[in-house]
Amino acid sequence: DTAVSQTPKYLVTQMGNDKSIKCEQNLGHDTMYWYKQDSKKFLKIMFSYNNKELIINETVPNRFSPKSPDKAHLNLHINSLELGDSAVYFCASSHRQATYEQYFGPGTRLTVT
Amino acid sequence: DAKTTQPTSMDCAEGRAANLPCNHSTISGNEYVYWYRQIHSQGPQYIIHGLKNNETNEMASLIITEDRKSSTLILPHATLRDTAVYYCIVRMYDKVIFGPGTSLSVIP
Numbered sequence: 001d002t003a004v005s006q007t008p009k010y011l012v013t014q015m016g017n018d019k020s021i022k023c024e025q026n027l028g029h030d031t032m033y034w035y036k037q038d039s040k041k042f043l044k045i046m047f048s049y050n051n052k053e054l055i056i057n058e059t060v061p062n063r064f065s066p067k068s069p070d071k072a073h074l075n076l077h078i079n080s081l082e083l084g085d086s087a088v089y090f091c092a093s094s095h096r097q098a099t100y101e102q103y104f105g106p107g108t109r110l111t112v113t
Numbered sequence: 114d115a116k117t118t119q120p121t122s123m124d125c126a127e128g129r130a131a132n133l134p135c136n137h138s139t140i141s142g143n144e145y146v147y148w149y150r151q152i153h154s155q156g157p158q159y160i161i162h163g164l165k166n167n168e169t170n171e172m173a174s175l176i177i178t179e180d181r182k183s184s185t186l187i188l189p190h191a192t193l194r195d196t197a198v199y200y201c202i203v204r205m206y207d208k209v210i211f212g213p214g215t216s217l218s219v220i221p
Contacts, residue, residue, distance in 0.1 A: 035211075041198070042211065043151075090157070101147065101159035101162060102157075102209060103159065104156030106155060107154065107155070
């Protein structure tokens with residue numbers, strides 16, 4: 001059973017489009033995250049949700065809107081896609097306490113043309 | 114959050130121990146030291162973490178200095194599958210800040 005899953009794995013789209021990436025975890029964790037890894041390979045946290053509440057919101061354009069319908073899901077919706085949004089997006093989950101590790105999904109490679 | 118510094122890259126012969134250093138001189142008392150690795154373009158994988166004491170699990174050992182300003186991740190018998198980027202992170206609660214990490218190449 002996959003612990004943290006993301007769909008789709010690859011996403012190619014044109015500038016200006018709106019797209020969503022879905023994430024699901026079956027680990028019973030209460031906290032979920034979205035990270036962006038750009039072409040320079042730096043992993044940057046974007047958002048974090050705990051029990052469906054937003055707890056971390058880094059400096060991310062408001063074209064990016066996370067939505068957590070329940071504790072097991074955290075979806076990322078992106079409006080008006082730009083070339084600079086091309087990256088690999090990773091979802092992760094954990095228990096909130098600092099003593100618990102984060103489990104990452106396989107990533108979604110987004111290419112904006 | 115405390116920042117970490119790691120060597121950009123390292124090589125290790127297959128079967129030998131790989132010792133990956135990390136400096137975190139501004140770490141605060143309640144921040145944990147975590148290590149993750151990322152193999153090729155896969156999602157990062159948790160390796161080990163610790164607060165003050167040395168830790169060991171089936172993957173690696175973590176040695177933290179007494180002043181907690183640095184640590185070393187030890188892979189006791191490196192294999193080709195351990196070739197990856199290794200990230201040292203200090204963390205309290207939710208926010209995990211990844212640096213550029215150390216690119217470890219295990220050489221046959």
